[in-house]
Amino acid sequence: MSDATISTDASDLTDEAAALDAADELRAKRDAFTLEDETGADTVYLDGNSLGALPRAVPARLADVVAREWGQLRIRSWEESGWWTAPERIGDRVGRIVGAAPGQVVVGDSTSVNVFKAVVAAVRIAQERGAHRDQIVVDEATFPTDGYIAESAARMTGCTVRAVAAGDVPTAVGPRTAVALVNHVDYRTGRLHDLPGTTAAVHAAGALAVWDLCHSAGALPVGLDAHGVDLAVGCTYKYLNGGPGAPAYLYVAREHQPRFDSPLPGWNSHADPFGMDTAYTPADGAVRGRVGTPDILSMLALEAALEVWDDVPIEAVRAKSLALTDFFLRCVERYVPAGRVRSVTPAAHAERGSQVALRCADAGPAMAELVRRGVVGDFRRPDVLRFGFTPLYTGFAEVERAARVLADVLDEVG
Numbered sequence: 401m402s403d404a405t406i407s408t409d410a411s412d413l414t415d416e417a418a419a420l421d422a423a424d425e426l427r428a429k430r431d432a433f434t435l436e437d438e439t440g441a442d443t444v445y446l447d448g449n450s451l452g453a454l455p456r457a458v459p460a461r462l463a464d465v466v467a468r469e470w471g472q473l474r475i476r477s478w479e480e481s482g483w484w485t486a487p488e489r490i491g492d493r494v495g496r497i498v499g500a501a502p503g504q505v506v507v508g509d510s511t512s513v514n515v516f517k518a519v520v521a522a523v524r525i526a527q528e529r530g531a532h533r534d535q536i537v538v539d540e541a542t543f544p545t546d547g548y549i550a551e552s553a554a555r556m557t558g559c560t561v562r563a564v565a566a567g568d569v570p571t572a573v574g575p576r577t578a579v580a581l582v583n584h585v586d587y588r589t590g591r592l593h594d595l596p597g598t599t600a601a602v603h604a605a606g607a608l609a610v611w612d613l614c615h616s617a618g619a620l621p622v623g624l625d626a627h628g629v630d631l632a633v634g635c636t637y638k639y640l641n642g643g644p645g646a647p648a649y650l651y652v653a654r655e656h657q658p659r660f661d662s663p664l665p666g667w668n669s670h671a672d673p674f675g676m677d678t679a680y681t682p683a684d685g686a687v688r689g690r691v692g693t694p695d696i697l698s699m700l701a702l703e704a705a706l707e708v709w710d711d712v713p714i715e716a717v718r719a720k721s722l723a724l725t726d727f728f729l730r731c732v733e734r735y736v737p738a739g740r741v742r743s744v745t746p747a748a749h750a751e752r753g754s755q756v757a758l759r760c761a762d763a764g765p766a767m768a769e770l771v772r773r774g775v776v777g778d779f780r781r782p783d784v785l786r787f788g789f790t791p792l793y794t795g796f797a798e799v800e801r802a803a804r805v806l807a808d809v810l811d812e813v814g
């Protein structure tokens with residue numbers, strides 16, 4: 401839709417957006433991404449909290465991996481091209497973004513599989529401290545996969561699952577808690593949970609904290625080491641822009657590594673994988689979190705995608721993220737008639753991730769129409785419009801335009 405068809409008086413907010421874009425210290429980073437769509441239309445992409453945009457460095461790197469490393473070097477690439485050690489090497493790159501010193505993050509498998517490894521291994525560590533620890537506390541609004549896997553992990557380890565609101569985890573944990581599994585940012589509401597305070601309370605109860613960082617990594621400082629997190633997992637296809645199905649990661653704090661007893665002890669985590677020993681001897685360090693052969697093409701695409709972060713302070717990302725979501729909320733308030741939408745994302749900065757979720761009637765058809773008009777967010781049933789803001793490539797003028805188009809769409813739909 402052309403701007404000329406939009407009637408809402410917007411002049412001061414468009415001026416403000418232009419000024420914010422001009423002052424944006426991350427603005428140049430946008431050029432590192434492909435954001436044009438196939439028609440050449442300028443889409444406002446606000447779905448980087450589901451699938452991040454393509455970093456421009458990736459296609460050429462992948463072409464080289466396929467044509468040269470695989471095509472010409474073939475088997476030699478496991479060593480000569482650094483394929484074998486890619487999970488740890490790329491894990492360290494992810495670690496820099498989530499506040500983990502080298503040697504504690506390994507990349508591979510899906511988030512779901514890493515939740516399984518982390519929760520079972522954490523229960524085993526907790527039960528070494530006391531066999532009576534038979535409860536896994538899970539945040540009740542969790543992304544479903546975490547809940548399903550926690551249930552299965554509980555059955556395997558003789559535990560039961562107790563689901564509580566994430567904010568109640570600090571008071572719910574006690575002498576029977578083995579592990580608390582919490583999402584750092586809620587995928588539906590965008591609420592940021594208190595990682596330092598919750599982790600401290602879980603520790604005070606003698607239990608271990610496992611965090612799912614899918615919606616916070618690359619959007620805000622996580623500080624895994626600084627806050628004493630025990631284990632953490634996350635995906636790399638959202639704010640880390642690793643690509644569809646990009647490998648996930650597992651953080652095992654150094655202090656737990658000697659006792660990390662993986663429920664999936666594959667040959668890649670063996671101390672001497674090519675010894676082909678029938679007996680399992682775990683490797684030292686983060687390598688213990690590996691399972692089988694890594695998916696090299698996806699993994700090296702991720703490595704190229706992460707180069708974008710080399711000179712980016714995560715604090716600058718957080719500052720811009722909050723400015724973007726603040727500005728979007730103000731534009732929505734100005735343009736959308738009162739009562740038509742209700743933000744379920746907290747207003748307080750300390751409780752907000754990098755998305756805005758608006759509850760409204762007819763959210764499904766409204767999002768379909770928004771996408772048709774070039775504003776891409778997503779719809780979460782039954783009534784949530786989700787807009788994700790990726791500070792590395794989202795601009796303020798786009799945010800203003802998204803809110804204006806939203807107002808027009810809501811005027812026409814329902």
Ligand SMILES: Cc1ncc(COP(=O)(O)O)c(C=O)c1O
Binds near residue numbers: 510512513648
């Ligand atoms: C919080 C959270 N955990 C886990 C997942 C998914 O895990 P997987 O990478 O295994 O699909 C998602 C999104 O897909 C998510 O938002």
Ligand SMILES: Nc1c(O)cccc1C(=O)C[C@H](N)C(=O)O
Binds near residue numbers: 645
């Ligand atoms: N992982 C996804 C996929 O494979 C297909 C479609 C969407 C996703 C997502 O990541 C969903 C996302 N975690 C969410 O917060 O809803």
